[in-house]
Amino acid sequence: xxxxxxxxxxxxxxxxxxxxxxxxxxxxxxxxxxxxxxxxxxxxxxxxxxxxxxxxxxxxxxxxxxxxxxxxxxxxxxxxxxxxxxxxxxxxxxxxxxxxxxxxxxxxxxxxxxxxxxxxxxxxxxxxxxxxxxxxx
Amino acid sequence: xxxxxxxxxxxxxxxxxxxxxxxxxxxxxxxxxxxxxxxxxxxxxxxxxxxxxxxxxxxxxxxxxxxxxxxxxxxxxxxxxxxxxxxxxxxxxxxxxxxxxxxxxxxxxxxxxxxxxxxxxxxxxxxxxxxxxxxxx
Numbered sequence: 001x002x003x004x005x006x007x008x009x010x011x012x013x014x015x016x017x018x019x020x021x022x023x024x025x026x027x028x029x030x031x032x033x034x035x036x037x038x039x040x041x042x043x044x045x046x047x048x049x050x051x052x053x054x055x056x057x058x059x060x061x062x063x064x065x066x067x068x069x070x071x072x073x074x075x076x077x078x079x080x081x082x083x084x085x086x087x088x089x090x091x092x093x094x095x096x097x098x099x100x101x102x103x104x105x106x107x108x109x110x111x112x113x114x115x116x117x118x119x120x121x122x123x124x125x126x127x128x129x130x131x132x133x134x135x136x137x
Numbered sequence: 138x139x140x141x142x143x144x145x146x147x148x149x150x151x152x153x154x155x156x157x158x159x160x161x162x163x164x165x166x167x168x169x170x171x172x173x174x175x176x177x178x179x180x181x182x183x184x185x186x187x188x189x190x191x192x193x194x195x196x197x198x199x200x201x202x203x204x205x206x207x208x209x210x211x212x213x214x215x216x217x218x219x220x221x222x223x224x225x226x227x228x229x230x231x232x233x234x235x236x237x238x239x240x241x242x243x244x245x246x247x248x249x250x251x252x253x254x255x256x257x258x259x260x261x262x263x264x265x266x267x268x269x270x271x272x273x274x
Contacts, residue, residue: 001142001195001196001197001198001200001221001222001223001224002198002221002222002224003140003142003219003220003221003222004219004220004221004222004269005218005219006217006218006219006220007218035252036252051253056138056140057138057139057140058138058139058140058197058198059139059140059141059198060140061140062222071217071245072217074216074217074218075216075217075218076216076218077213077214077215077216077217077218077219078145078211078213078214078216079144079145079146079213079214079215079216079265080142080143080144080145080216080219081143081145082140082141082142082143083140083141083142083143083201084138084139084140084141085138085139085140085141086138087138091138113174113175114190126218130143
């Protein structure tokens with residue numbers, strides 16, 4: 001089970017940002033130019049992302065742009081977030097700082113009543129994240 | 138590092154997760170209500186039975202969620218910029234899951250063989266959550 005994000009033309013920029021935060025490489029990236037010739041896609045949309053897959057921890061973050069002919073432009077909601085369980089406090093702080101840069105910190109990293117070091121933010125592209133580090137101490 | 142999808146609801150989180158459990162089977166790994174939270178949570182009696190956290194293993198990953206009482210912030214807004222992508226082990230399983238998930242919801246793309254080599258379909262379930270089902274073959 002993976003999370004799939006839809007964008008309105010800036011999918012590549014968003015995923016490059018995530019790669020700069022988490023490191024690693026895309027498992028797969030393809031544009032509409034590489035799709036079947038009969039796709040209803042405009043010239044300007046041909047270099048938009050048809051599918052991208054980015055290994056992140058135990059799963060994959062996937063995404064694409066949505067051509068205007070496919071359906072209405074994606075609307076950013078706030079009924080979900082991507083939850084990350086990092087492996088150390090240092091990693092948590094570093095990634096949280098990078099990810100929230102230019103965005104909004106919703107709850108700063110703090111020890112919470114359920115025993116984890118937790119914080120949440122909305123990145124500059126409107127995607128919500130939670131960091132939850134459960135220390136073994 | 139683990140990666141999880143976290144969904145927010147407006148009071149019907151338990152109903153939604155029970156619906157998913159009726160489809161994918163298995164058990165919740167953890168479910169707690171605000172009644173079980175710290176006593177200083179400023180919540181009215183009728184909100185105390187709402188879900189503070191639910192964690193539900195599906196396949197090799199975990200779907201998590203909670204309700205979002207208005208005391209904590211604005212009501213979650215349903216967007217159209219993400220979906221949950223599930224890879225099925227067989228066409229039969231994909232067909233069965235797809236039929237159940239889309240029951241009372243909307244089929245956005247019926248299950249069909251796609252140019253990228255997968256048997257694929259997408260739907261929005263009756264609670265407004267978007268799903269993609271994919272079977273490699």
